[in-house]
Amino acid sequence: MPRIWSLLTNALLMSACAAPAAAHDFWIQPERYRSDAAAATALTLQVGHGRDRQRSAISARRIQRFEAVGGDGRRLDLRAQLHPDPHAPADARIAVPAGAWMLVLETDAGAQSRLPAPRFNDYLRAEGLIPALEQRRAQGRENADGAERYSRRSKALLRAGPAPAGVAALLAQPLGLPLEILLDADPQARAARLPMRVLWQGRPLPGALVKLTRLEDDAQPLDARRTDAAGRAEFAAPGAGTWLLNAIWTRPLPAGAEVDFETTFTSLSFDIVEAAPR
Known part of the structure; x- marks a missing residue:
């Protein structure tokens, strides 16, 4: 890896770890x-x-969508089975037929975050939301407190039964999220690189900061990459473990709105085992 890119990557990782609690x-x-x-x-x-x-x-009332989408096109509405409760052993118990399945969760944008100017600016930098930071500067609001409303969009890949077919196609298929991470290869294939894309409103999103985190050791991301002009990026293929890819994007709201921005958090979690199941 060229020295300049190594330095840039390290800077991204350090700033990502410094993000305020609102960016969790x-x-x-x-x-x-x-x-x-x-x-x-x-x-x-x-x-x-x-x-x-x-x-x-x-709150369960904020969850607008929770379903399993199969590699064969089947959709299972799972909202009735989801009861978020940090004090319960689990938030849901689900069962799916044999095959590849993507769990998909969407919330409304009913949550809000308000931060003093220095913390809000640090948050925008840490999460790669440079257009929002530039807009604050252009409007002379860099020293004003920042406010946003936000939503959560998450996916998790499940495999039911022995060696289900259609995993790669399911990972690459957009499922209608406003901000969505797609993988262009099955991580279990253990190729040298893990190619991915980010879509915003169904279109490739350039300039998004995507972080890769190993959930068994999640104090900080393992790596971070920015998407190119075609919304693409790639990571060195991770090893065995459970993994999280996540990204954030925001859009400015009209003058007079209750908050300045509407922000979307998105994630994709999956696992890689030592050897592909037979």
Whole structure:
């Protein structure tokens, strides 16, 4: 890796770790990413990393979509099975038929965050939201407190039964999220690189900062990459473990709105095992 890119990557990782609490990542955490067909799997909704990692206390009324989308096109509405409760053993227990499945969760944008100017600016820098930072400068608001409303959009890849087909196609298929991470290869294939894309409103998103975190050791991201003009980026293929990809994007709201920006958090979690199941 060229020295200049190594320095840039290290700077991104350091700034990502310095993000304020409001920027904590959110994801679906299955107890098992692989199971026998129709076997029940517990899952929780997680937020934060390292010492700040905890069960999400999100209200069930904010969850607008929770479903499993199959590699064969089937859709299972799972909202009735989801009961977020940090004090319960799990937030849901689900069972899916044999095949590749993507769990998909969407919330409304009913949550708000307000931060003093220095912390808000640091947050924008840490999460790669440079257009928002530039807009604040252009409007002479860099020293004003910042406010946003935000939503969560998360996916988790499940494999039910032995060696399900269609995993790669499912990972590359947009599922209608306003901000969405797609993988262009099955991580289990263990190729040298892991190519991915980010879509915003269904179109390639350039300039998004994507972080890759190993959930067994999640105090800080393992790596961070910015998407290119085609919304693409790639990571060195990660090894065995459970992994999280996440990104954030924001859009300015009209003058007179209650807050300045509407921000979307998105994530994709998956696992890689030492050897592909036979």
